[in-house]
Amino acid sequence: MDWDVIKSKLDTLLAQGRHSQLRGALMMLNPVDIAGYMKELDAEKLLLVFRVLPKDMSAEVFSYMDSDQREMLVGSIGDAEITALISEMFVDDAVDFLEELPANAVKRVLQNTDPKMRGIINQFLQYPENSAGSLMTIEYCDFTPDMNVSDALKNIKETGVDKETVYTLYLVDKQRKLLGTIPLHKVLVAASDTMLTQLVDPGIISVNTLDDQEVVADTVRKYHMLSIPVVDGEGRLVGIITSDDIMDVIEEENTEDFEKMSGLAPAEESYFKTGLLRLAANRLPWLLILMFTSIISGAIIARYESVLAINILLSASIPMLMDSGGNCGQQASTLMIRGLALGEIKFRDLPRVLWTEIRVGLIIGVVMSGVTLVRLLLLNGAALDLALVISASLFATVVLAKSIGCTLPLIAQRVGLDPALAASPLITTLVDASSLFIFFNIASKYIL
């Protein structure tokens, strides 16, 4: 059925106040789509639809709602209802939600939850932002080495109802130290008296609570995992992170790289949720820095005023030199930043990368300066020495831009800076200034 049809049916049921039919209709939908439908409702209708939802669905729908929709909802329901909601949610979703609430609201809500849940949530709220600890959930099944397959299946049946994932079994000892992992499908196809220890996967792949989410995403991706166990400093299992949350992390990290490469401070919220002043504030720092560095290029132009006066083609070539240099540098730096992010390029590859980029630069330089030489001679009717000076400058600019573009990100990574942040916006400035410098030096030597 078409989404617009579904929406209009829900709208009708809602408008006519046929609540039990509305509940029935909602039960046919995916919780993500219900949250999507609720996005466009006003506060009153939002509350109504939310209360019509079956209890076991409302917590899941709530976890897919936008933060301002949640805020609206929280404003209209009482503390008791919020507390009930939180106890129905997975711990990671509940923590996400509490992090959005004002501090006094969090305190009020937590006072009403049971002490065990309160303890867990408080602990979770203390993990650094974007750490494995802040991402993990505690809804997983753990098992001990003395269990066999039929024990394990019984255990899942008894406790597995509200587990976010039961698809990997975690084997722990009495101190909760993680001994190994077992994919559920191995358990399902094994004879019922098989000991779990016989089914354990070779090697334990896990992350630490304090590991950055980027490390978590890289590990999950590398080992093709559905979920990854999180251990504390003593190797004890404290939680798991599931692959659906990892996908969000991957997109978040990519967005951050895109933003940094364009000289934007990483945004906390999506575009439309960010205020005007914040949008401006995220952009201004780099714009101001780059504005000041571009004054260097301006100063170089000013210094060589007399050279520019020789022929108007020299001034007219400045945009071409600056743009081509910037583009060449950005191409090389993008490949490096991506290669670093995906683990395909490391700092120790610098000599190899530099050698590759210099040769690529030579090829590209020959083509671009060749085309430019022909253009200047034939189309602009330039004198040979003038055309040669401009083409040679372009050639040098291309090779230099490729070299700078590949080197800076690797060095940035090496000294602990973010390659996307440190390298990209600066490369243009650096290449601009050096290409103008080369240009004027060649020009003043061979034309004057």
Add this chain to the structure above:
Amino acid sequence: MDWDVIKSKLDTLLAQGRHSQLRGALMMLNPVDIAGYMKELDAEKLLLVFRVLPKDMSAEVFSYMDSDQREMLVGSIGDAEITALISEMFVDDAVDFLEELPANAVKRVLQNTDPKMRGIINQFLQYPENSAGSLMTIEYCDFTPDMNVSDALKNIKETGVDKETVYTLYLVDKQRKLLGTIPLHKVLVAASDTMLTQLVDPGIISVNTLDDQEVVADTVRKYHMLSIPVVDGEGRLVGIITSDDIMDVIEEENTEDFEKMSGLAPAEESYFKTGLLRLAANRLPWLLILMFTSIISGAIIARYESVLAINILLSASIPMLMDSGGNCGQQASTLMIRGLALGEIKFRDLPRVLWTEIRVGLIIGVVMSGVTLVRLLLLNGAALDLALVISASLFATVVLAKSIGCTLPLIAQRVGLDPALAASPLITTLVDASSLFIFFNIASKYIL
């Protein structure tokens, strides 16, 4: 244990020819790590380690190996061994591998596989590249509506051994039409006489064989799925795609966007695997296009030569104007391209986005031109009219750049072009030319 220690132990066992111990040691490792270890071996040792691997691991390790390692291996083993390998691999991995082989080798290999497998592989090889069909696997469990929980578990036990994922049960009718999906954990916790039809999730989320991988990734991410069913034109279940493959798709799509935004043709292979000429060829088209468009900016400079002659500060301001315009435009376009990719911004938001960007541009423009005005007056001792002309041009450039930067990607998307490709590299050129045009017009009006 440290990876270097593991590696040196394996090296020792390999060098001393202690094959059964080597096999034992390898069995303790994750297949991904074994493939990582084999990456650094020469052809002879590679073959040896590969043959030492237990049969059930070798196909999995093979699917994690690099394409040139695979090629090396395929060169040293016979057709019979390759055929055996393929029949052990998951269909999607086997197809991936076959797509790398030369056509005559594929034919030879397929002749030896059993007719059913051959038929499936041939069908898979025909799906368009990057379509859902080319990504999917057929290793899944399907069930019929007449089954109850204990039937289902028995079915999994009998057939589930080599299923890539059994974590979602697919309910199909006699025509294999997909009726619904059931998460395995619901089956595990239900009473054994519960009918599967009672456990079905509301709504069916699926993709079509011909859907692009970007659609697949977006859907899986939106609905937080571990795997997604793939149906043909008649709604019949033909395969599934698992979330670990989706993560690779997400990174691939992001890499493509990064490349396009930097004017690079998307690379087929990673940096070091791409030849020098290909690296150059991927970069040249946009460099040449942008080089030619920058001639427009040059022509504008040439046309207003007489204006530049008035004061050297005018020429010196060109890099600042061009760079600031380019940076402002890129910031806005990056936010749009990301918003479009993540589904947060749509074409219908254009008026809202444009209005936001104009206001952000006004704020940023005031700050940047204010700073510039003060700098010109105090540091450069410029005359007031000159300083005002440069600042006003900067102000107009910023607002214009923000407007162009947010508009072009949305329009590109609307007319079916890739926003990352069509918008990004062109914006700089467009902004350059218009900012120079504004600059010279203001200057010639108010200073001459």
